[in-house]
Amino acid sequence: MALNKPTRYVLFALVLLLAIHFLLSATHEPYGNATSLSALSGVFSKGQTGQTAKYTDSAVPAYPLDSDSSPLPDWRTGSGAGWVGNATRANATFVMLARNTDVNGAVQSIRSIEDRFNREHGYPYVFLNEEEWTDEFKKRISVLSNAPMEFGVIPHDWWFQPDWIDEDRAAAGRKKMEEQGIIYAGSVSYRNMCRFNSGFFFKHEMLMKYKWYWRIEPDVMFHCTLSFDPFKYMEANNKVYAFTIALYEWAATIPTLWDTVKDFMKTYPEYVASDNAMGFMSENGGQDFNMCHFWSNFEIADMDFWRGEVYTKFFEFLDKTGGFYYERWGDAPVHSMAAGLFLPKSKIHFFNEIGYEHPPNQHCPQDDDIWKKGMCSCDQTRTHGELVFLLPLRLDTDHPPFLAFSDYGPYSCQRQWDRIFQ
Numbered sequence: 001m002a003l004n005k006p007t008r009y010v011l012f013a014l015v016l017l018l019a020i021h022f023l024l025s026a027t028h029e030p031y032g033n034a035t036s037l038s039a040l041s042g043v044f045s046k047g048q049t050g051q052t053a054k055y056t057d058s059a060v061p062a063y064p065l066d067s068d069s070s071p072l073p074d075w076r077t078g079s080g081a082g083w084v085g086n087a088t089r090a091n092a093t094f095v096m097l098a099r100n101t102d103v104n105g106a107v108q109s110i111r112s113i114e115d116r117f118n119r120e121h122g123y124p125y126v127f128l129n130e131e132e133w134t135d136e137f138k139k140r141i142s143v144l145s146n147a148p149m150e151f152g153v154i155p156h157d158w159w160f161q162p163d164w165i166d167e168d169r170a171a172a173g174r175k176k177m178e179e180q181g182i183i184y185a186g187s188v189s190y191r192n193m194c195r196f197n198s199g200f201f202f203k204h205e206m207l208m209k210y211k212w213y214w215r216i217e218p219d220v221m222f223h224c225t226l227s228f229d230p231f232k233y234m235e236a237n238n239k240v241y242a243f244t245i246a247l248y249e250w251a252a253t254i255p256t257l258w259d260t261v262k263d264f265m266k267t268y269p270e271y272v273a274s275d276n277a278m279g280f281m282s283e284n285g286g287q288d289f290n291m292c293h294f295w296s297n298f299e300i301a302d303m304d305f306w307r308g309e310v311y312t313k314f315f316e317f318l319d320k321t322g323g324f325y326y327e328r329w330g331d332a333p334v335h336s337m338a339a340g341l342f343l344p345k346s347k348i349h350f351f352n353e354i355g356y357e358h359p360p361n362q363h364c365p366q367d368d369d370i371w372k373k374g375m376c377s378c379d380q381t382r383t384h385g386e387l388v389f390l391l392p393l394r395l396d397t398d399h400p401p402f403l404a405f406s407d408y409g410p411y412s413c414q415r416q417w418d419r420i421f422q
């Protein structure tokens, strides 16, 4: 039988897809489960089986709204639905670094955190930018919450590339990285941002009056309603640093970072905590960095740790090598190494309850009870979901983590985190 050309291509594609499907079903159990006939039939029959009843006992209203006309809680007057009161607030703020052009993404992130947490608490916000904020940005943002909001400008020297950086060497570093196809390889502003987030944001006058911060970025989503206050949790449990996503760093952005950090530890052995999280970051007792770090676009942490002697010395030690510009050191590995080495691991916390998405990565609580209680809007199965086809792309741990995953996906370092508590 002679098939015409298009038909042959379609058939070939179908056969290829089926082959991949069977291969993955056989070799990758979660994939098989997610796409098996019984799983699919579950999807199709959900509508008819009256499953809603299952959720009623754990479904508490997201907010204790008295009536449809309840006003938003107002932190100033202590009135309105869901008012909790000053006495219960920690010494804490949200902080968002953004550009004026990020306004739509910023609006959506604020809506999300207000919806899932802050509407009941009224924690303040600080917005930082190396340029003056536009009236439009301030207008669009300040309408979103009654919580106090401040819009600050970053001092010039905390942001721009310092004069003592050898620009020829920095340019060569950028070019080399571009040739390797690395994200933000040629960007100076990205490097400014990473250095600022590593060493300066917590010194900004608008943040000095606070101890705790929760970092938020434009275009992120909080997927679960929080029935507790993470700041108060940190306070009550003696935590210093908290994360929701741990993953691999792209090795080419930090060729000499670990050696510099090892030099620092040799110079100041007294700063290294005895029960630290080295086991999360290294497979061989500290000789090599395994690229595992906390993804710092979400952070809840104690700024007094960054402001303290140990981190101040640490940042200065790193900064004077010029690695933020000659390479492309991220604030994520820098913060992670500091927290992981200079704090006992018990002071670092994984917030499982905080469903969080910074596309393309997310953390969605895998525990059904937590997921239901939080009325989470994230898809738990994405862990093992649609991007499983791309699994073979991950050849080793140096591979960039820019593909969707969740807690135990191929790009996650959650396993390395778990193992240090076993």
Ligand SMILES: Nc1nc2c(ncn2[C@@H]2O[C@H](COP(=O)(O)OP(=O)(O)O)[C@@H](O)[C@H]2O)c(=O)[nH]1
Binding pocket: 096, 097, 098, 099, 102, 128, 129, 130, 131, 189, 190, 193, 216, 217, 218, 297
């Ligand atoms: N003001 C300002 N903020 C920036 C700049 N570059 C990045 N940011 C902010 O820094 C954070 C991280 O940047 P982002 O582009 O999200 O980096 P990614 O998450 O690593 O892809 C976000 O909050 C951005 O809004 C910049 O040039 N100026």
Ligand SMILES: *[C@@H]1O[C@H](CO)[C@@H](O)[C@H](O)[C@H]1NC(C)=O
Binding pocket: 029, 030, 033
């Ligand atoms: C896959 O399904 C089997 C049988 O239902 C179950 O025992 C197993 O735990 C599932 N695996 C995953 C990863 O969901």
Ligand SMILES: *[C@@H]1O[C@H](CO)[C@@H](O)[C@H](O)[C@H]1NC(C)=O
Binding pocket: 075, 076, 077, 078, 086
């Ligand atoms: C709550 O705190 C704000 C600012 O921190 C203050 O102005 C206000 O008076 C406080 N309200 C109450 C009820 O304590």
Ligand SMILES: *[C@@H]1O[C@H](CO)[C@@H](O)[C@H](O)[C@H]1NC(C)=O
Binding pocket: 091, 208, 209, 210, 211, 212, 304
């Ligand atoms: C909040 O924390 C900052 C930094 O630790 C501190 O300077 C300030 O006094 C604290 N404010 C209150 C009200 O405790």
Ligand SMILES: [Mg+2]
Binding pocket: 217, 297, 358
């Ligand atoms: Mg981002």
